[in-house]
Amino acid sequence: MTANHPGGNRRRDEAGRERNRSTGRNRTAAAPAERTRAADPARLVAFEVLRAVSEKDAYANLVMPARIRHHHLDRRDAGFATELAYGALRAQGTYDAILARCVDRPLDELDPAILDALRIGVHQLVAMRVPAHAALDQTVGLARAVIGAGPSALINAVLRKVSAKDLPEWVAELTEGLSDEVAIAALEHAHPEWIVRSLRQALVAHGRDISEITALLEADNAAPVVNLVALPGLGNLDEAFDAGFTPGELVIDSALSSGGDPGRLSSVREGTVRVQDVGSQLVARALAEAQIKSELTQGEERWLDLCAGPGGKAALLASLAAEKGAWILANEPTPHRAKLVAQAMAAVPQDTWTVRTGDGRDIGVDHPESFDRILVDAPCTGLGALRRRPESRWRRKLSDVSELGPLQRELLNSAIDALKPGGVVAYVTCSPHIAETTAVVQDAMRKRDDLELLDAGAALDAASLTGNLGAGNAGSPVRTDQMSAQLWPHLHQTDAMFLALIRKL
Known part of the structure; x- marks a missing residue:
């Protein structure tokens, strides 16, 4: 083919391949081969x-x-x-x-x-x-x-x-012509519309300003920091610090890192140091330090983790219980998850804990007024942990909120039945959704006259290193009229953990 022939301007390299003349086009640099x-x-x-x-x-x-x-x-x-x-x-x-x-x-x-x-x-x-x-x-x-x-x-x-x-150009094209603030935020910050709407409502219900929604959605999209906890009396963080982790600023015996595989640490493999969000550490420690009415409780304290799987909070609670001379029962309804709980607690002296495989809704009947401290880490939508579980925002549905509601109420009522007079239940969710938080607590309180709410925000402050989670610009956990507390990713750099502390009179 000559230069004057149609298409004859094509040039070939020394290997006989045609050179790509379209240098101005948006193509990969390499030839096909x-x-x-x-x-x-x-x-x-x-x-x-x-x-x-x-x-x-x-x-x-x-x-x-x-x-x-x-x-x-x-x-x-x-x-x-x-x-x-x-x-x-x-x-x-x-x-x-x-x-x-x-x-x-x-x-x-x-x-x-x-x-x-x-x-x-x-x-x-x-x-x-x-x-x-x-x-x-x-x-x-x-x-x-x-x-x-x-x-x-x-x-x-x-x-x-x-x-x-x-x-930005794509988002502008996608949102062109939209007037609904929720729909626009959903595309700008990659959240389903129902979650944006729910988080806006949760901010207001927990005493925050609705204008914080942008910061909250941005926090959900930030790369999560790896949080470690050294089990009290069992682990230490020296190896983690040598590996580049830094001391946690909110809670004792914690460490933070933005990268790396914590599974490579021998202390993590041994189970004396565990991966656990700081918010989860705080609520567990708040329960461990909550004021029970000791004159109404007798002998060795008995603790209960009602929804223990996969075992992170159970392991921390068990080590705290062991330090205080207490014993803990970890309940999990699913056999394979019960095994995970036992594995998580293996580093704790085994005479201080037992794993029960069974429905938590039966505990109140099977063990009435038997426990001094009970954690109800209720199954929930997990809207407070979207940064750590990136797929969950697309997996969850609005209908999940109403479907989980009856289970959350039944578990909390069972825990209250299993609680000794003078003891304390911690109702916890990794969600700020109002239907999963204060609504559940209010329902439980209305049905009985032998309960009182403790100041959960004060308990979180007491469990923290600062003693005041509201210091500086952090924004304090919200004390609602029901005295519950809510942590936020955009304020505290934790999962959005909700905590209510209920004491039986």
Whole structure:
């Protein structure tokens, strides 16, 4: 073909391949034969996590460490894989809205594996400092390696369309013409509309200003910090500090880190140091220090963790109980989760605890007025832990709130029946939703005249290192008319833990 022939201006390199003349176009830099055909290990880990969440309804925070270890990622690659997977899961709703503008068919007609690969590609393009050509090349290479060559052309074409705009431009396009503040916030901050609405209502109900909603949604989307706790009398954090963790500022025997795999610490593997959010540590310690009426209780204190699985709070409570010469019963209805509870508590002297496998709603009948301190960490929607469980915001439904309500009330009533006169129940949820928090407590209080509420905010203050969680700009736990307390991610850098302390007269 000569230069004067139609198409004769094509040039070939020394190897005979045609050179790409479209340097101004948004294409990957490599020629087709040179494009990546293998999966980068960090991106492969992220993809495997998304697939486990999609296919097996798995929890990303449980799958991620195992996949990182399986592929032998170093700290840098582990951090990249974690941000990629968590980011793609957190922003799934917004990314799917973007993809719907770029795919020529409904997203539910795509193979789920292709959709997960696209989500990984979108996150790199609009939310990470990954050059567009690298994001395209590596995502297409991942698809070729783990899905097949067929879908790679589709993925390449779709991601090119995505790369034409940055995230603010996409959000502006998606929200154009919308007047509903909730709908706009849902797209801007990647939350389902019902959750945005629920969190706005929760802020007001717990005494906060509705204007805090933006900060709260942004806190949900921030990369979570790993929290450790050394079990009192059993563990220490020296190894964690040597590994780069820093001392926690809110609670004793805690440590924080923004990266790394805590499972590599021998103290974590041995169970004397555990991964646990600071909010969970605070509510457990608040119960342990709550004022029971000792003149109404006799002998060795008996404690109960009514909903103990998978065992994090149970292990901390058991070590606190052992220090105080108390004994604790950890109840869990599901056999396999009961085994996890026993494993979590294994580091604590075994003569100080017992695991019961059974329905917590039966405890009040089976063990009436038998316990001095009871934790009811009730099953809930988990809206307070969205930053740690990025997939849960898309998995949960508004109907879950009403469906969980009867169970929460039955468990709290059972705990009250099992409580000794003078003893204290801690009702706890990892959710600020009003229907899961003060509404449940109010119902219990209305049905009986032998209960009183303690100041849960003061108890949290007493359990904290500062002695005042409201110091500076942190914003104190809210004391409602019912004297309950609410922690917030955007104020306290903890999960949004709710606490009410109920004492039987």
